[in-house]
Amino acid sequence: MADDKIKIQEDTRKMLVKWKTKRGSLIMALHEIQGAFGYVPWDAMEVVSEEMKIPMAQIYSVLTFYNHFKLTAPGKVVISVCDGTACHIKGGESVIHAFEKELGVPAGFTTPDGLFYIQVVRCLGCCGLAPVVVVNGKTYGRVTTLEVPQIIAEWRQTMAAEG
Ligand code: FES
Numbered sequence: 001m002a003d004d005k006i007k008i009q010e011d012t013r014k015m016l017v018k019w020k021t022k023r024g025s026l027i028m029a030l031h032e033i034q035g036a037f038g039y040v041p042w043d044a045m046e047v048v049s050e051e052m053k054i055p056m057a058q059i060y061s062v063l064t065f066y067n068h069f070k071l072t073a074p075g076k077v078v079i080s081v082c083d084g085t086a087c088h089i090k091g092g093e094s095v096i097h098a099f100e101k102e103l104g105v106p107a108g109f110t111t112p113d114g115l116f117y118i119q120v121v122r123c124l125g126c127c128g129l130a131p132v133v134v135v136n137g138k139t140y141g142r143v144t145t146l147e148v149p150q151i152i153a154e155w156r157q158t159m160a161a162e163g
Contacts, residue, residue: 011036015033136155
């Protein structure tokens with residue numbers, strides 16, 4: 001959808017503000033993009049290329065060299081749960097387990113209905129809000145395990161409303 005493209009490109013542009021002037025920061029930038037979207041969308045790659053003045057072919061070869069990067073959307077709702085140091089200390093791991101239990105799939109997998117995908121990420125860049133969860137670009141800070149069913153219900157509703 002055109003709207004998705006615009007949103008992806010706007011979000012990517014914001015993320016790149018801190019990376020584009022730093023030499024050798026392509027991998028960090030791609031890592032942050034994947035943290036936000038659950039994969040590295042083509043539309044985001046175009047913005048990276050433009051903002052960081054790096055040819056698309058070079059970005060693509062980095063993405064395919066590291067098998068950690070994904071190039072396709074893993075599920076309609078991508079739940080990125082941070083387990084970086086700050087989030088880990090504040091209970092990130094139990095938040096991951098709560099999502100796994102609630103959705104019935106381990107991190108790294110999509111629910112059988114194709115709706116939710118859980119991924120564990122290393123740092124989402126807002127450690128002050130630890131533990132942090134980002135769902136399709138929306139940030140939830142200081143998440144408790146008790147809030148997990150609520151977050152899932154909210155996204156079920158959102159997706160049902162979008163049809
Ligand atoms: S460690 Fe979780 S946001 Fe930084």
